Amino acid sequence: MxxxxxxxxxxxxxxxxxxxxxxxxxxxxxxxxxxxxxxxxxxxxxxxxxxxxxxxxxxxxxxxxxxxxxxxxxxxxxxxxTPPLHDVRTITDVHAININGKNVPPGGIPPVSDIPISEVCRHLYLDTK
Structure with missing residues (x-):
């Protein structure tokens, strides 16, 4: 080949x-x-x-x-x-890498990964007071 x-x-x-x-x-x-x-x-x-x-x-x-x-x-x-906004493919796909801080030593830098949409919304829209 x-x-x-x-x-x-x-x-x-x-x-x-x-x-x-x-x-x-x-x-x-x-x-x-x-x-x-x-x-x-x-x-x-x-x-x-x-x-x-x-x-x-x-x-x-x-x-x-x-x-x-x-x-x-x-x-x-x-x-x-482009998929519509209500489609799941808008949020994630089969190539998404989701680590969420697993296997990261304390004080270490986590590897590059995709941030889940729930965490993005939490940081952007929840009141921190």
């Missing part, structure tokens, strides 16, 4: 290099299409290119899609996945 690790491997380096070359190639083709006049492109035999309007419209559309995702769709997905 292969180990999942972020360490560099030969296949990852090849994929990364190909992605690096293809992204710079795509950027150079885009810049040529956007800035070189059509008559020069037609004179060297490149006759079919989309309209220059799309050289500006495509990045603007991508920015709008990114903004919609970042400010509307992603927070909406997170709100949908």
């Amino acid at each position: 292969p180990e999942h690790t972020p360490a560099p491997t030969p296949s990852r380096s090849v994929y990364g290099f190909v992605l690096y070359l293809s992204s710079y190639s795509a950027l150079s083709v885009y810049l040529v299409w956007a800035f070189v006049p059509d008559n020069i492109l037609h004179s060297i035999g490149l006759t079919y290119w989309p309209q220059k309007y799309w050289a500006v419209a495509i990045p603007i559309h991508l920015c709008v899609v990114l903004a919609l995702f970042a400010f509307l769709i992603y927070p909406s997905i997170n709100l949908i996945m």
Whole structure:
């Protein structure tokens, strides 16, 4: 079974290099299409290119899609996945570590753990007088 690790491997380096070359190639083709006049492109035999309007419209559309995702769709997905307030999963989950000072020597520092909601409410809302 292969180990999942972020360490560099030969296949990852090849994929990364190909992605690096293809992204710079795509950027150079885009810049040529956007800035070189059509008559020069037609004179060297490149006759079919989309309209220059799309050289500006495509990045603007991508920015709008990114903004919609970042400010509307992603927070909406997170709100949908959040359990309601009356659900037990809001208070604790299967990964909670509850030690409550067990096996701590007197004057010692307890290990990192989750604080039970009852203790939090006691400290926050009970009157200490």
